Amino acid sequence: MLRTALLVGAFDLKSSLRSRKAVLLILLYLAGSVASSAAFLEVLKAMEDAMADALRVAQTERPGAMTASVMENEQLLKVISDLVGDPALAAELVSIPPLALFYGWIALSFVPALVMLNSTDAVAGEVESGSARFALVRAPRLSWALGKLLGQGALLVVGLLAGGAGSWLVGLLGLSSFDAGPNALWTLRLALRAAVMGSAWLGIALGISLLVRSQNQARALGLLALIGIGVLRQVLGAPPVNEHAPVLFDTLLLIFPGHYLLDLWQPALLDRLPALLMLPTIGGCAFLVGLAVFQRRDA
Amino acid sequence: MSASVPALRTEELRRRYGKTVALDGLDLEVPRGSVCGLVGPNGAGKTTAFGIVAGLIRPDSGRVDILGEGPFDPALHIGRVGLLPQDCALPGELPVRDLLRHYARLQGMSSAQASFAAARALGEVALVDRGDQRVHQLSHGMRRRVAVAQALLGTPELILLDEPTNGLDPDLVVMVRELLRSRAPAATLLVSSHVLHELEATCDHVVFMEQGRCVASGSLAELTGRGKELVLSLDRPAEEVLELLHATGLRARAEGERLVVTGQPGESAAEINRRLLPALLAAGVGVNEVRSGRSLEASWLEARALRP
Numbered sequence: 211m212l213r214t215a216l217l218v219g220a221f222d223l224k225s226s227l228r229s230r231k232a233v234l235l236i237l238l239y240l241a242g243s244v245a246s247s248a249a250f251l252e253v254l255k256a257m258e259d260a261m262a263d264a265l266r267v268a269q270t271e272r273p274g275a276m277t278a279s280v281m282e283n284e285q286l287l288k289v290i291s292d293l294v295g296d297p298a299l300a301a302e303l304v305s306i307p308p309l310a311l312f313y314g315w316i317a318l319s320f321v322p323a324l325v326m327l328n329s330t331d332a333v334a335g336e337v338e339s340g341s342a343r344f345a346l347v348r349a350p351r352l353s354w355a356l357g358k359l360l361g362q363g364a365l366l367v368v369g370l371l372a373g374g375a376g377s378w379l380v381g382l383l384g385l386s387s388f389d390a391g392p393n394a395l396w397t398l399r400l401a402l403r404a405a406v407m408g409s410a411w412l413g414i415a416l417g418i419s420l421l422v423r424s425q426n427q428a429r430a431l432g433l434l435a436l437i438g439i440g441v442l443r444q445v446l447g448a449p450p451v452n453e454h455a456p457v458l459f460d461t462l463l464l465i466f467p468g469h470y471l472l473d474l475w476q477p478a479l480l481d482r483l484p485a486l487l488m489l490p491t492i493g494g495c496a497f498l499v500g501l502a503v504f505q506r507r508d509a
Numbered sequence: 510m511s512a513s514v515p516a517l518r519t520e521e522l523r524r525r526y527g528k529t530v531a532l533d534g535l536d537l538e539v540p541r542g543s544v545c546g547l548v549g550p551n552g553a554g555k556t557t558a559f560g561i562v563a564g565l566i567r568p569d570s571g572r573v574d575i576l577g578e579g580p581f582d583p584a585l586h587i588g589r590v591g592l593l594p595q596d597c598a599l600p601g602e603l604p605v606r607d608l609l610r611h612y613a614r615l616q617g618m619s620s621a622q623a624s625f626a627a628a629r630a631l632g633e634v635a636l637v638d639r640g641d642q643r644v645h646q647l648s649h650g651m652r653r654r655v656a657v658a659q660a661l662l663g664t665p666e667l668i669l670l671d672e673p674t675n676g677l678d679p680d681l682v683v684m685v686r687e688l689l690r691s692r693a694p695a696a697t698l699l700v701s702s703h704v705l706h707e708l709e710a711t712c713d714h715v716v717f718m719e720q721g722r723c724v725a726s727g728s729l730a731e732l733t734g735r736g737k738e739l740v741l742s743l744d745r746p747a748e749e750v751l752e753l754l755h756a757t758g759l760r761a762r763a764e765g766e767r768l769v770v771t772g773q774p775g776e777s778a779a780e781i782n783r784r785l786l787p788a789l790l791a792a793g794v795g796v797n798e799v800r801s802g803r804s805l806e807a808s809w810l811e812a813r814a815l816r817p
Contacts, residue, residue, distance in 0.1 A: 221603075339597070344594070
């Protein structure tokens, strides 16, 4: 089973990388991170210039030096600690190079949308066009679907790494005090954490794709799920609703990927563990629901 | 597997799509080593039958027995059943050779075996020089040939081909026909097509389907009377020569403009001819055409007409 799944996954990734859609997606990851990183640097530069003016010192040609000092400031640590309600997490956040921190925030925020836009038609599209039939006469459905999940997962990682590399390059060229090594390491770490967040959404996307036979239906359902899950989580977590049955609603919130967003930033592995375990589990469950239907229906 | 066990048997196969009945108790038997044609109008259920046999479509009820081993089971039949589905798009992003290699690897072949099988398949459909092109860069006819090639990859024992020559030019139709015939009797082929003269040239066994049921089936010779009766086109109405043939002991009847002549039980077409032609020539009857048996088309129309 694993051999077939790996073959299907590798083929899916190879095909995706040669398709216009996937190239577009990776360019989107890259352009998005480059553009947002560049915009971040502009904001940083404006802030540093304003601070330099206020302090009556010379402005720097490239931003970064002043921000690095600010990030080490105790007051900032207190402000962030109050904001996130967790001193350890705040200490972790200020220890991350600013550009990597920004990349991580962007990646974690947008990975659900990118996954749902890209992967919901991975199976439904092939079933609709009939190309799945060429493979399904040679591969058990479970292995084939698992292979599609692996292929889309690999594509997600490629996209996130491409985005991270773009962001890092912008920092290298645009920041005055840019520690290439730590930045690369943090960007890589945060890309992988975004991939963990993506795993939940990938399972949901593939689950939807396994449920329906039409590419358009899958995309529409994917979009609906993206919006619906986001809105429902906000509603269940909102005090006026939550206070009616806090235990029930707090328990329900555990199945929402967004619930684990802050956990992914935690410095200690033990604190990140719920997110690292639950996000792939949520994705896995959604995938299995779709697979159960796919196993019983026409391909 | 014993040669007496059919390569494919279905019993009482039923499948509905909402209110539409696609298969209504299909009983089918395809002898091992045969090239079997599946004939039927649009909506007869041929494609559904192919899908069910290949494990892609779930039947509502009924039984399928592939190679005497039960219904399609990936663990048993991957690599042993080849399928050319109808109107299905091949993945278009990768070169043809890579695509065929991938399918061969899914069938369980090693990398080297898959490369060899892909090269051989490309050679069989005369696409060696197109192996590095992406599928979507190929013409419709070339894609169809790639689709045929993937169905023949390796050494499948049962090959299901839904409209294999659809969209091919006449030269390629001949090429594909020869290719398919070359696979029997090592493999059993089930071929569906609307082009009856094409099936007639390819198949040795035929199943007529209509409204999800088998209307008639048997060897091509049985269904068309090939080898047992002669069909003649004459220079005058067939009715006029019936009298002449009484003396020969041959049984004759007029079917439109054609004369259909049957011999004694067990008498071959050649033996019938030996008695028939001298009698006709002696009476000065001109013979425009003699063929052994009716055309598949005529047999099909007859089978439909006889259906209750």
